[in-house]
Amino acid sequence: MTVILFLVGVVLLVFGADLLVRGAASLAASMGVSSLIIGLTVVAVGTSSPEIAVSLQAAFQGQGAITLGNIVGSNIANVMLILGVAAMFGPLPVDRQIFRRDLPVMIGASLLTLLLAFDRELSRVDGVIMLLGLLGYIWAIWPREETQQTSVSHHHHQQHWRGVVLQLAMVVGGLALLVLGANWLVDGAVAFASWFGVSELIIGLTIVAVGTSLPEIATSVIAGLRGERDIAVGNVIGSNILNLLLVLALTIVLSPQPIAVPVETVQLDLPVxxxxxxxxxxxxxxxxxxxxxxxxxxxxxxxxxxLYLILSASQNDELPLYNTVVGLVLVPLTVVLLVVRALRWLGEERRLRQMTDVAE
Incomplete structure (x- = not known):
């Protein structure tokens, strides 16, 4: 039964992601907005629905700290895991609007959360500040330039309301299959791990942690494979922004008392x-x-x-050696790779300008 549950979860996850991406792309075309906007809003909210449900439930139960750990972990996984996996299936082009508008908002929201958490608690005032930031972001991404086009084709859209309803049904159905498939897949994976004697700690830090990000992973990978790469990248950036400025902010406001922030979160997880x-x-x-x-x-x-979380939680003696390796090898290697990438890009830009000058 566990094997069947696992396999059905995989099928539902893939099918749900494909249905969501096709429905979102069609909906964007019908509404006269770009797939990037749909990825930043509808798809981002949809794939973050598990975090939203868990966070609001925790808030009403007075367990807001669960929300903080869930959201911080999801945001880390969104960038490092989901973008990494999606890029393995092909390079992901980044829309100019993401670089100029959405990425700075994601960075600003992350820094704001870290600054507000420095006093080791998040109060309702902090939540209101974050919600105001969300309102500013919504105002910034509102498709003003497309309003005229949408109004001109309003009659045409009215004639195709059945198509719009079908596309909305595809989006909702895809999201439902994503959540159901992710839950079944995680349940099956946890059962497999238990059979092989893997501890609950390792299961929580690995399988369950990745499982909460499965909707975003499946959606981004399928979007990339179907050529809807704006949805793939927009889903990640939009999910991170909404996780902080919507989900966490609402949880802080609705929580009966301020959310206590563990010192480990301030020192490690939020900086990461x-x-x-x-x-x-x-x-x-x-x-x-x-x-x-x-x-x-x-x-x-x-x-x-x-791996650091696992070694730290198990108080492994190899943790100091691991920290040394990361500090002396991984970080310098990253700097070198990014510098080489920047130099190559500058060289290509210079050659392109020279070719343009010669052509003129």
Whole structure:
């Protein structure tokens, strides 16, 4: 039964992601907005629905700290794991609007969360500040330039309301299959791990942690394979922004008491989340894409972070040696790779300008 549950979860996950991406792309075309906007909003909210449900439930039960750990971990996985896996299936072009508008908002939201958590608690005032930031972001992404086009074709859209309803049904149905498939897949994986004698700690830090990000992973990979790469990247960036400025902010406001922030979260997890957001800056800037090499680098970072959590939680004696290796090898290697990438990009830009001057 466990094997069947696992296999059915995989099938539902893939089918649900494909249905969601096709429905979202068609809905964007019908509404006269770009697939990037749909990825940043509808798809991002949909794939974050498990985090939203868990967070609001925790808030009403007075367990807001669960929400903080869930959201911070999801944001780290979104950048390092999901972008890394999606880039393995092909380079991910980055829309200019993402680099100019959405990426700075994600970085700003991450820094704001870290700053607000420095006093070791998140109060309702902090939540209101974050919600105001969300309102500013919504105002910034509102498709003003497309309003005229949408109004001109309003009659045409009215004639195709059945198509719009069908597309909405595809989006909702895809999201439902994603959540159901992810739950079944995680349940099956946990049962497999238990059979092989893997501890509950390792299961929680690995299988369950990755399982909560399965909707985003499946959606981004399928979107990339179907050529809807704006949805793939927009889903990650939009999910991270909404996780902080919507889900966490609402949880803080609705929580009966301020949310206590563990010292480990301030010292490790939140800085890692900010670092994951910042590392997107040089990657997105050069060539406006996430290459397979950079995707593999993000995956290495996520595996390193997960391994650190496992070693730290089990109080392994090899932890100091591991920290030394990461500090002396992984970090310098990352700097070298990013510098080489930037130099190559500058060289290509210079050659392109020279060719343009010669042609003129």
């Amino acid at each position: 989340m900010v670092g994951a957001a910042l590392v997107c800056l040089p990657i997105f800037f050069t060539r406006r894409m996430v290459s397979q090499r950079e995707g593999s680098l993000l995956l290495v970072y996520y595996l390193s972070y997960t």
